[in-house]
Amino acid sequence: MDFELRAAKEKWEREQREKKERARARLERERKAKDEAARLREALETSQRVRRIEAAEASLAAQQQEEEDVQLGDGIRFNRLLKVIPISGDGDKIRLPGSAFDALTSQNALDKGPMFFEVSAIPHHAPDGKTTSSNHVTHAGVLEFTAMEGFVELPPHVLINHGLSKGVVSGNIQARIRYVRLPKGLYVKFQAEDLDFCELINQKAVLETTLRQHATLSQGDLLVVSHGGQEYRLHVLEVKPASSVSVLETDIEVDVVGPSGDGTRSTGRLPLNIGKPEGGIVEEGKYVYFKFNIDGQLSKAAGAGEVDILIHLTSEDDGADADLYVSDHSILFPTQHQHHWASHNKGKKIVSLTGPGKNVEAGTYSIGVHGFKGLTKFAVLVEVTAHVEQRSQGQKLGSARSVQERGQQVQTDVAVCANCKQLVPSRTLSLHEAYCIRHNTVCSHPDCGIVLRKEEMNNHVHCERCGQAFGREELEKHMVVSHRPLQCACGAELPMEEMVTHRATVCPLRKITCKFCGDEVQAGGASENLRDRLRGLTQHESSCGSRTDACNLCGRSVMLKEMELHRAAAHGPASNPMKEMKASNPNPNLAMKEVPELNHSSAVISDGKTLMCPICSREFGGVNSEQEVSFHMDHDHFLSMEIEDVQKSDSTPAIRSDTFRQTLSVSCPICGMAVHSERDLNSHIDLVH
Numbered sequence: 001m002d003f004e005l006r007a008a009k010e011k012w013e014r015e016q017r018e019k020k021e022r023a024r025a026r027l028e029r030e031r032k033a034k035d036e037a038a039r040l041r042e043a044l045e046t047s048q049r050v051r052r053i054e055a056a057e058a059s060l061a062a063q064q065q066e067e068e069d070v071q072l073g074d075g076i077r078f079n080r081l082l083k084v085i086p087i088s089g090d091g092d093k094i095r096l097p098g099s100a101f102d103a104l105t106s107q108n109a110l111d112k113g114p115m116f117f118e119v120s121a122i123p124h125h126a127p128d129g130k131t132t133s134s135n136h137v138t139h140a141g142v143l144e145f146t147a148m149e150g151f152v153e154l155p156p157h158v159l160i161n162h163g164l165s166k167g168v169v170s171g172n173i174q175a176r177i178r179y180v181r182l183p184k185g186l187y188v189k190f191q192a193e194d195l196d197f198c199e200l201i202n203q204k205a206v207l208e209t210t211l212r213q214h215a216t217l218s219q220g221d222l223l224v225v226s227h228g229g230q231e232y233r234l235h236v237l238e239v240k241p242a243s244s245v246s247v248l249e250t251d252i253e254v255d256v257v258g259p260s261g262d263g264t265r266s267t268g269r270l271p272l273n274i275g276k277p278e279g280g281i282v283e284e285g286k287y288v289y290f291k292f293n294i295d296g297q298l299s300k301a302a303g304a305g306e307v308d309i310l311i312h313l314t315s316e317d318d319g320a321d322a323d324l325y326v327s328d329h330s331i332l333f334p335t336q337h338q339h340h341w342a343s344h345n346k347g348k349k350i351v352s353l354t355g356p357g358k359n360v361e362a363g364t365y366s367i368g369v370h371g372f373k374g375l376t377k378f379a380v381l382v383e384v385t386a387h388v389e390q391r392s393q394g395q396k397l398g399s400a401r402s403v404q405e406r407g408q409q410v411q412t413d414v415a416v417c418a419n420c421k422q423l424v425p426s427r428t429l430s431l432h433e434a435y436c437i438r439h440n441t442v443c444s445h446p447d448c449g450i451v452l453r454k455e456e457m458n459n460h461v462h463c464e465r466c467g468q469a470f471g472r473e474e475l476e477k478h479m480v481v482s483h484r485p486l487q488c489a490c491g492a493e494l495p496m497e498e499m500v501t502h503r504a505t506v507c508p509l510r511k512i513t514c515k516f517c518g519d520e521v522q523a524g525g526a527s528e529n530l531r532d533r534l535r536g537l538t539q540h541e542s543s544c545g546s547r548t549d550a551c552n553l554c555g556r557s558v559m560l561k562e563m564e565l566h567r568a569a570a571h572g573p574a575s576n577p578m579k580e581m582k583a584s585n586p587n588p589n590l591a592m593k594e595v596p597e598l599n600h601s602s603a604v605i606s607d608g609k610t611l612m613c614p615i616c617s618r619e620f621g622g623v624n625s626e627q628e629v630s631f632h633m634d635h636d637h638f639l640s641m642e643i644e645d646v647q648k649s650d651s652t653p654a655i656r657s658d659t660f661r662q663t664l665s666v667s668c669p670i671c672g673m674a675v676h677s678e679r680d681l682n683s684h685i686d687l688v689h
Contacts, residue, residue: 069178072118076107078179081122082152084172086159090226091213093143094119095153096177101145104179114248115142116182116216119154121162122174138162139182139244141215152177157214161221185245188217189238189255196269197225197232198258199291199364201329202513202520207254209519211247218244227511227520230268230333268333269366277312277381282322282371289333290367292382299362302354305387309360311341311367312381313349320374323481324349327366334368336496337486338503344372344481346474354387372477420451443469508539516544516560531685537561565685 069077078100087095094117109115120137138161140154147153152175162175190207192198200206210225211217221236234256239245269291272278282288294302294309301307313324326341327334334340343349353360369378415429416422419436443450445462448469452460459472465483485493490509494502503510508525524539532542545561551570558566620628 072178072180074112074181076104076109076112076179078103078107078109078117078177080177081174082177083150084159084175085147085151085153087153087155089155090157090210091155092138092140092157092215093155093213094140094158094177095144095147096142097147097149097151098145099149100177109179112181114215114246116140116180116246117142118176118178118180118244119158119162120176120178122176136162136220137218138221139180139216139218141248157224160224161218180244182216182244182246183242184250185217185239185241185247185252186250187238187240187253187255188236188245189257190223190234191237191257191259193233193235193259195258196230196332197234198256199329199332200227201363203256204254205513205518205520207256209521212519215246215248216244217247272367272380272382274382274384277379279377279379280369281375281377282369284320284371284374284376286371287333287335288369290369290380291364292367293364294360294362296362298384299360302360305354307354308385308387309353310383310385311351311353312383313343313369313378314381315376315378318374318377320376321346321372321477322376322378323370323372324351324380325368325370326351326353327368328361329363329365332366334366336370336481337488337499339368339500344477346471346477372481422451445469512538512540514541514544516541516547532561535561 065079066077069079080100082097096117104110104115117140118137119140138158140158154175197203206225206227210223217223217236217239219236219239223234223236225232225234237257269289270278270280272290272292274292278290280288298307298309302309311324311326313322315322324343325334325336325339327339331338331340341351341353343351353365367380367382369380413426414423415426417424417429417433417436419433420440420442424432439453440451441454441457443452443457443460443462445467447467448462450460450469460469461472461475462469463475463478463483465479468478470478481496483495486496486499487493488499488502488507488509490507492499492502492507506526508523510523511520512523513519514521521540523541527533527537527539527542529542532545537545542561546559548557548559549563550556551558551563551566553567553571556566556570
């Protein structure tokens with residue numbers, strides 16, 4: 001009985017404990033559920049509060065961004081993310097989609113003048129998995145609105161200056177494009193990465209030419225300038241009056257400083273001290289460049305004939321060979337195509353910068369060592385020596401006249417050697433002739449007449465093309481260097497000497513300084529306008545000179561190339577434009593023979609013997625063709641034109657007289673013929689001159 005009671009009691013107690021445990025567990029779960037609900041409720045409230053704050057901050061940022069965009073855009077807002085497409089080209093002009101044009105024109109952006117845009121990079125993932133971005137912001141102008149929707153086309157300059165020049169894949173990255181207004185630039189300070197740019201004599205013209213392709217400049221930008229086949233890198237250190245400015249239609253003061261550090265960095269020319277040789281190695285077909293300076297004192301001494309400036313090039317005789325090319329500061333890197341002095345002799349090369357007709361100016365000179373054959377180890381030396389009269393090697397045969405002239409200046413007891421035709425004393429003539437005939441011989445080539453030893457004559461040869469005399473071992477190299485055609489970038493194929501002249505005078509790709517805009521530009525071909533060709537204007541100058549400007553005497557708008565003619569015709573013949581035309585014509589082969597100043601015989605040349613009237617195409621031949629054309633145009637064309645004009649103006653008889661000439665208001669400054677107006681004067685010059 002007791003056992004049953006104890007068992008029942010234990011069971012009851014156990015049930016009570018389990019019930020309490022379940023009640024305690026239920027209470028614990030309820031407490032945890034309440035705590036979790038409270039935590040979730042608090043987290044939700046916090047999240048909602050954060051979202052409200054972020055939304056408020058985003059709204060405030062958007063409002064501030066909009067206000068900033070409107071302020072920077074002077075009332076115009078344009079701010080978009082566009083995918084980048086890299087394109088080729090010079091300058092900083094970008095291409096935007098057509099929708100950008102609609103958005104801008106709807107805000108009357110065209111009324112505010114040129115449009116400028118801030119270009120900033122958006123962080124993107126590079127192929128290596130790294131996230132790249134650039135903190136630098138650059139600016140650009142706009143070229144066209146022809147890009148695809150959602151894309152912007154950026155040239156290399158813009159890509160370089162916001163850190164996306166390498167590894168750019170079309171449409172793989174984005175850029176933020178924002179419309180801004182920029183002030184006109186007043187001052188820019190550049191720092192060149194190398195000294196070669198600082199040594200250009202026309203830095204400002206080169207910079208002006210480059211900046212014509214740009215609309216903006218920003219502090220921190222990198223500007224790449226191409227000139228003379230070389231690229232120069234310039235950093236924009238300082239810009240005024242703001243950190244980013246417009247360079248359109250403004251005059252900017254420019255300063256260019258050299259590279260930082262020791263200031264000796266150069267892209268390709270090694271410094272060379274006068275009197276100190278420098279060695280090097282050049283591969284076949286490659287160039288090694290040096291530079292040296294001539295100061296004012298040395299220039300004056302060379303100009304006075306007191307000293308000679310010589311450049312020596314020596315190479316080891318191991319079958320290899322190198323050539324020497326030298327130029328002044330107008331050509332930084334002399335080549336076979338462009339140089340001022342050259343030497344191609346076998347063995348040691350010597351170039352003299354001084355001599356009759358040579359003017360050595362102060363400045364920096366360049367030396368180019370060209371590998372002609374094999375790998376050449378060389379040494380180059382610039383030497384200044386006291387002036388010595390140069391004597392020719394060997395003696396030329398004298399003509400009868402020269403012998404007679406020299407015979408009158410020396411003693412009368414002389415005679416002429418029958419072999420070498422030199423004057424020798426009469427008492428030693430027989431001995432001289434016996435020795436001379438036995439040992440010496442005369443070159444029979446026309447215009448040579450060099451007297452040489454008989455054993456040396458076998459090595460004395462002449463070039464079949466130019467007639468120059470060489471040693472037999474030098475002839476092969478001469479044919480290759482001087483007569484092998486060189487290819488110009490314009491397509492011309494010419495021998496070396498003709499190529500040098502071609503690149504300096506008539507090549508359409510040569511660089512010139514335009515007399516109208518002052519820029520360093522490509523000359524282009526000959527002008528299509530005959531009148532401009534007679535003036536010596538290139539294709540670029542003919543086009544550039546067609547721009548108009550106000551005459552500073554009367555304020556009338558006149559083409560730049562007609563300004564001198566206008567002043568001479570309307571304000572007095574202060575100068576003769578035809579004389580200026582002849583003096584400024586760098587290529588007289590483009591002119592039509594000699595242009596007479598006092599007649600109208602500058603007609604169109606139809607062939608080498610006949611002249612054609614430019615009005616009626618009538619041809620005149622013979623030795624007096626120019627006078628016949630002049631008389632024909634005066635009496636058959638201009639006289640009849642004057643008579644018709646007079647008959648239309650009044651009923652007076654058609655008599656060509658001085659009284660009639662006095663009624664005309666403008667005289668041709670070239671030939672003196674009187675016409676009614678400047679328009680008639682222009683027609684007269686076009687037809688006649």
